[in-house]
Amino acid sequence: MTTGSVSPRRADTRRNHERILVAAAKSLACTGEVSFNAIAKQAEVGVGTVYRHFPTPESLILAVYEREVRHIVDIVPVLLDKHAPDQAFRIWVTDHLAHYMMTKLGLADALRRATASRGELPASAYEAMVGAVRRIIEANVAAGTVRPDLDPLVCLRGLAGLLMLDPKGDWRGDAASLADLLWRGMAP
Numbered sequence: 001m002t003t004g005s006v007s008p009r010r011a012d013t014r015r016n017h018e019r020i021l022v023a024a025a026k027s028l029a030c031t032g033e034v035s036f037n038a039i040a041k042q043a044e045v046g047v048g049t050v051y052r053h054f055p056t057p058e059s060l061i062l063a064v065y066e067r068e069v070r071h072i073v074d075i076v077p078v079l080l081d082k083h084a085p086d087q088a089f090r091i092w093v094t095d096h097l098a099h100y101m102m103t104k105l106g107l108a109d110a111l112r113r114a115t116a117s118r119g120e121l122p123a124s125a126y127e128a129m130v131g132a133v134r135r136i137i138e139a140n141v142a143a144g145t146v147r148p149d150l151d152p153l154v155c156l157r158g159l160a161g162l163l164m165l166d167p168k169g170d171w172r173g174d175a176a177s178l179a180d181l182l183w184r185g186m187a188p
Contacts, residue, residue, distance in 0.1 A: 017053050019043040025064045034060055069125040072100055073132040085139035086146075090179050092136060097159060098175035102167045130156060137186075146186040158182045 023042035024034060034057040040047040054060035075096050079088035134152040141148045161178050165171040 016043070016045050016049055020045065020050055020053055020060075021064055021067050024060050025068065028061070028064060036060075066125050068100065069128055072096055073128045076132045076135055080136065080139050085136065085143045086183070089136050089140060089183070090176075092132075093159065093162070093179040093182075094172065094175045098162050098165060098171060101162050102165060102171050133159070140186075144188065147188050150186055155182065155186070158185070 020039060020043045023039045026042065027034065027039055036047050036050045036057070039060075040050045043050070050060075054063060076088070076092060079092055079096075082088075083091060130152050133156045137146060137150050137152055137155060140146040141150070159178075159182070162175060165174050165178075
């Protein structure tokens with residue numbers, strides 16, 4: 001019997017799972033496509049191993065998406081530990097969230113195709129993003145740098161403007177401008 005968050009899977013199975021996800025994320029970022037054969041080769045596993053972990057391309061795409069969201073969410077407490085809350089917000093938006101969106105355009109297209117039949121993204125990923133925004137807002141409210149009545153959902157909707165950035169243009173500058181615009185609207 002296991003306790004806590006320890007996976008009951010064997011260590012080699014967990015490593016293979018992660019290698020497959022890394023290879024799939026790279027493939028999706030570059031081509032927007034999922035080829036189980038190419039992913040198996042890049043992950044240095046057999047194609048049967050890929051199918052055992054992810055029986056359909058859609059399940060693999062969704063797993064990559066959830067992994068990527070987890071990385072964006074997990075960086076928030078790290079940023080809050082290292083920086084003042086207002087700086088943490090700006091760094092999170094420009095260096096993490098915008099960067100993710102610009103480098104994962106292929107994933108976004110694949111995700112739209114993968115969820116076409118389901119009609120929605122996994123709720124857990126959306127809730128995790130709302131939680132990350134809530135945490136960074138609460139830290140800023142405590143620091144007195146933003147209004148206490150901010151709704152994390154409204155802030156997240158404002159951040160959705162990052163989806164409009166042009167990856168071939170000055171997306172970093174545009175992301176900083178959007179963060180500044182949002183920040184001014186959030187100020188006390």
